[in-house]
Amino acid sequence: MLTREQIAARVARELKDGFYVNLGIGLPTLVANYIPDGVEVVLQSENGLLGIGPFPFAGDEDPDLINAGKQTVTEIKGSSYFSSADSFAMIRGGKIDLSVLGALQISHKKGEPRGDLANWMVPGKMVKGMGGAMDLVAGTKRVIIAMEHVAKGEAKIVKECTLPLTGKGVVDTIVTDLAYMDVTPEGIVVRELAPGVTKHELVAQTKAPLLFAPDLQTMAV
Amino acid sequence: MLTREQIAARVARELKDGFYVNLGIGLPTLVANYIPDGVEVVLQSENGLLGIGPFPFAGDEDPDLINAGKQTVTEIKGSSYFSSADSFAMIRGGKIDLSVLGALQISHKKGEPRGDLANWMVPGKMVKGMGGAMDLVAGTKRVIIAMEHVAKGEAKIVKECTLPLTGKGVVDTIVTDLAYMDVTPEGIVVRELAPGVTKHELVAQTKAPLLFAPDLQTMAV
Amino acid sequence: MQKVYSDAESALKGLADGASIAVGGFGLSGNPENLITAVSKLGTKNLTVVSNNCGTTELGLGVLLKAKQIKKMISSYVGENKEFERQFLAGELEVELCPQGTLAERLRAGGAGIGGFFTPTGYGTQIAEGKETRIIDGKGYVLEKPLVTDFAFVKAWKGDAWGNLVFRKTARNFNPVAAMAGKITIAEVEELVPVGALDPDQVHLPSVYVHRIFQGKNYQKWIEQRTVREKK
Amino acid sequence: MQKVYSDAESALKGLADGASIAVGGFGLSGNPENLITAVSKLGTKNLTVVSNNCGTTELGLGVLLKAKQIKKMISSYVGENKEFERQFLAGELEVELCPQGTLAERLRAGGAGIGGFFTPTGYGTQIAEGKETRIIDGKGYVLEKPLVTDFAFVKAWKGDAWGNLVFRKTARNFNPVAAMAGKITIAEVEELVPVGALDPDQVHLPSVYVHRIFQGKNYQKWIEQRTVREKK
Numbered sequence: 001m002l003t004r005e006q007i008a009a010r011v012a013r014e015l016k017d018g019f020y021v022n023l024g025i026g027l028p029t030l031v032a033n034y035i036p037d038g039v040e041v042v043l044q045s046e047n048g049l050l051g052i053g054p055f056p057f058a059g060d061e062d063p064d065l066i067n068a069g070k071q072t073v074t075e076i077k078g079s080s081y082f083s084s085a086d087s088f089a090m091i092r093g094g095k096i097d098l099s100v101l102g103a104l105q106i107s108h109k110k111g112e113p114r115g116d117l118a119n120w121m122v123p124g125k126m127v128k129g130m131g132g133a134m135d136l137v138a139g140t141k142r143v144i145i146a147m148e149h150v151a152k153g154e155a156k157i158v159k160e161c162t163l164p165l166t167g168k169g170v171v172d173t174i175v176t177d178l179a180y181m182d183v184t185p186e187g188i189v190v191r192e193l194a195p196g197v198t199k200h201e202l203v204a205q206t207k208a209p210l211l212f213a214p215d216l217q218t219m220a221v
Numbered sequence: 222m223l224t225r226e227q228i229a230a231r232v233a234r235e236l237k238d239g240f241y242v243n244l245g246i247g248l249p250t251l252v253a254n255y256i257p258d259g260v261e262v263v264l265q266s267e268n269g270l271l272g273i274g275p276f277p278f279a280g281d282e283d284p285d286l287i288n289a290g291k292q293t294v295t296e297i298k299g300s301s302y303f304s305s306a307d308s309f310a311m312i313r314g315g316k317i318d319l320s321v322l323g324a325l326q327i328s329h330k331k332g333e334p335r336g337d338l339a340n341w342m343v344p345g346k347m348v349k350g351m352g353g354a355m356d357l358v359a360g361t362k363r364v365i366i367a368m369e370h371v372a373k374g375e376a377k378i379v380k381e382c383t384l385p386l387t388g389k390g391v392v393d394t395i396v397t398d399l400a401y402m403d404v405t406p407e408g409i410v411v412r413e414l415a416p417g418v419t420k421h422e423l424v425a426q427t428k429a430p431l432l433f434a435p436d437l438q439t440m441a442v
Numbered sequence: 443m444q445k446v447y448s449d450a451e452s453a454l455k456g457l458a459d460g461a462s463i464a465v466g467g468f469g470l471s472g473n474p475e476n477l478i479t480a481v482s483k484l485g486t487k488n489l490t491v492v493s494n495n496c497g498t499t500e501l502g503l504g505v506l507l508k509a510k511q512i513k514k515m516i517s518s519y520v521g522e523n524k525e526f527e528r529q530f531l532a533g534e535l536e537v538e539l540c541p542q543g544t545l546a547e548r549l550r551a552g553g554a555g556i557g558g559f560f561t562p563t564g565y566g567t568q569i570a571e572g573k574e575t576r577i578i579d580g581k582g583y584v585l586e587k588p589l590v591t592d593f594a595f596v597k598a599w600k601g602d603a604w605g606n607l608v609f610r611k612t613a614r615n616f617n618p619v620a621a622m623a624g625k626i627t628i629a630e631v632e633e634l635v636p637v638g639a640l641d642p643d644q645v646h647l648p649s650v651y652v653h654r655i656f657q658g659k660n661y662q663k664w665i666e667q668r669t670v671r672e673k674k
Numbered sequence: 675m676q677k678v679y680s681d682a683e684s685a686l687k688g689l690a691d692g693a694s695i696a697v698g699g700f701g702l703s704g705n706p707e708n709l710i711t712a713v714s715k716l717g718t719k720n721l722t723v724v725s726n727n728c729g730t731t732e733l734g735l736g737v738l739l740k741a742k743q744i745k746k747m748i749s750s751y752v753g754e755n756k757e758f759e760r761q762f763l764a765g766e767l768e769v770e771l772c773p774q775g776t777l778a779e780r781l782r783a784g785g786a787g788i789g790g791f792f793t794p795t796g797y798g799t800q801i802a803e804g805k806e807t808r809i810i811d812g813k814g815y816v817l818e819k820p821l822v823t824d825f826a827f828v829k830a831w832k833g834d835a836w837g838n839l840v841f842r843k844t845a846r847n848f849n850p851v852a853a854m855a856g857k858i859t860i861a862e863v864e865e866l867v868p869v870g871a872l873d874p875d876q877v878h879l880p881s882v883y884v885h886r887i888f889q890g891k892n893y894q895k896w897i898e899q900r901t902v903r904e905k906k
Contacts, residue, residue: 049611056669057672058672061669063613064610066667070470072668072670075611083617083618084494085618126530127539129539130519139562164568168565
């Protein structure tokens with residue numbers, strides 16, 4: 001089983017030089033700490049910044065410079081600022097190469113190229129709002145879900161999402177503490193198992209059919 | 222009968238302090254020479270400038286600073302530049318107070334608040350394109366047509382436009398060498414006659430019904 | 443051209459109960475603080491507010507919410523405000539949740555004279571319920587409508603007396619599109635400069651969108667999540 | 675990040691006969707001169723070009739038209755080009771006329787993932803023929819579709835190695851929206867600067883829209899209508 005940090009590190013290996021990337025709040029944000037050497041990526045913040053830098057040094061915080069999680073950040077060289085309309089133009093327009101988000105539930109229907117995602121509300125609980133998540137999953141070229149495989153004993157990869165959807169047919173890849181999985185028209189294909197995790201354990205923790213890649217690997221961590 | 226300069230001067234009297242105005246190519250451009258004292262207006266150029274200044278002095282021409290007629294111009298203090306999409310956003314969005322254009326034909330249907338305009342093509346002749354005219358008439362708050370009342374002996378104010386329309390229900394006011402007319406749901410109302418022009422003459426030169434305002438004036442020139 | 447007002451109170455003339463207001467800002471960043479405070483003092487009621495967030499429980503638009511001046515919110519995320527939750531569950535507050543990009547585009551569309559647009563955002567979700575949907579080139583889209591409001595409140599870094607605005611860093615956010623959507627747009631600025639002081643190539647929002655402008659004061663510029671790293 | 679090319683020729687790799695290209699510029703102002711010249715030399719044929727104008731008979735895109743490299747033009751105004759008239763009347767050239775604001779918005783929509791939009795422009799005219807129309811709140815609108823092209827050619831004043839662009843005065847015009855619409859967007863700049871040399875608040879077009887960039891040379895920057903006034 002992977003730690004949250006290890007999940008983030010595995011996702012980071014999907015980054016390619018020159019990628020423009022949007023990282024969601026929480027676990028996905030950690031991906032920024034594991035960008036491979038020699039790979040230059042530009043992090044997008046949907047509130048209007050291309051080129052998020054690290055957190056500022058104490059005393060250097062600028063209330064005019066925050067990320068989408070309302071945290072104080074910095075800008076890198078080569079960054080640019082723009083309005084919310086311009087920010088979501090590039091998101092919806094497919095200009096962002098990769099978006100990493102968390103999930104409450106994921107499901108997949110055979111024949112569909114991508115999976116369904118629910119990550120914005122639980123009926124009966126207070127609705128906080130979807131923020132930019134619906135736009136991000138609808139628009140970015142590739143959507144990777146980074147999450148714990150099971151939440152409070154409940155499987156999150158399910159036959160059909162019962163929670164309200166964030167997007168229909170939007171998930172490309174799922175990275176959890178147990179495995180790396182690609183969504184394909186044939187089904188959810190397990191490509192890597194976390195060290196020490198068996199096929200049997202993974203299947204037991206998943207409420208949707210899984211396919212195992214012929215060249216199934218143990219994940220390098 | 223008014224000269225072209227006098228037509229422009231009459232249109233200029235419609236300008237109010239603080240107006241944002243777009244002037245078409247040709248006669249409408251002359252309106253800029255007659256802006257009343259104490260009235261501050263900002264001229265918009267649909268290729269991306271708010272705040273057109275006078276022509277440059279010889280030697281000061283800048284190929285990066287032209288108006289929509291591709292003429293070299295200057296910028297005034299308080300001006301701003303923007304993209305074509307942003308330019309037509311403000312035009313379509315009703316942020317421009319007044320647009321002045323020429324016409325080939327104008328007609329009006331009783332009951333409609335505004336008149337129809339044809340000014341971009343003559344079938345059988347080479348089509349040059351509508352440029353920004355269709356957007357301007359569809360979007361600006363008030364559209365004034367500045368033109369000669371008759372072209373080559375043919376009336377331009379007609380019962381129904383026979384030429385392809387630039388806009389349906391878009392003309393508010395018509396200023397010609399013969400008269401000043403407002404388009405109203407009741408019909409085209411003549412408010413001012415040019416000095417020396419009689420009602421009879423005006424009617425003879427117009428192929429659409431005209432109403433005369435109870436307080437019909439002789440135009441001050 | 444007379445657009446300069448002495449303060450927020452005078453710039454708000456004509457604001458009446460029941461008005462709709464588009465408000466710039468993302469979280470507490472880039473908020474029109476002076477205008478919000480002035481509306482709080484005025485006590486204007488039954489407002490419909492279009493804003494990405496609704497401040498926090500105690501700050502920003504949260505002040506108007508707490509005083510029950512807001513009848514309806516159109517937002518994408520309101521998780522930072524506990525009072526919002528209470529009023530919503532008690533049925534005291536109408537809420538229209540709108541995806542963030544759709545909200546920004548609807549405000550732009552309102553200012554740009556667009557009658558509606560097809561967006562892929564929310565297709566196949568409950569956001570699309572009751573809305574027209576359509577498959578275009580094999581992809582699902584939802585028809586979304588423009589937003590036009592009676593007033594817009596925006597905050598800029600610098601502005602000139604004609605209303606040309608320049609924003610600073612991510613404090614730009616929703617401010618330009620809120621300005622576009624307002625029938626009467628009021629801008630407050632940290633620094634009001636003379637006409638001609640701004641480089642025309644560097645104006646972020648042309649003056650045509652701003653009807654009233656004033657120099658703001660006592661900016662608090664709150665930080666919601668102060669995150670820092672250690673100097674090594 | 676590898677976006678910098680040595681010249682127009684190398685930046686054009688992959689451009690093939692039959693490609694569609696969005697080209698920035700208004701008249702001869704803000705034209706990607708180096709790219710147009712390079713395509714002229716390459717002799718690429720059957721191009722579909724989306725550009726507000728088609729240069730003049732001898733300059734700008736007119737060069738490609740004259741050499742019969744263009745199969746179809748999507749433009750709002752082509753009155754400055756006599757050869758255009760000849761080819762059009764002879765049936766050698768397909769033409770799609772599009773109102774200028776609609777053209778700009780279609781390019782933006784293509785880059786912004788909008789599937790279509792309702793515009794009041796052209797309602798009740800022959801531009802609306804064959805298109806869906808609709809009355810919204812009492813006003814007539816036409817549904818217009820986004821434009822996405824294989825390539826986009828844009829010209830900026832300054833650009834950095836990542837592709838952030840800054841334009842100068844009215845040479846900005848259609849360049850930002852052409853850049854948005856291109857699947858592969860190539861920018862030529864008068865001055866290529868190092869990453870970090872541009873103020874992030876003053877970038878007109880973020881680098882995400884630019885895939886290839888090079889320092890242009892020998893800019894002619896033609897003037898179509900040299901209009902001056904006398905010094906008094």
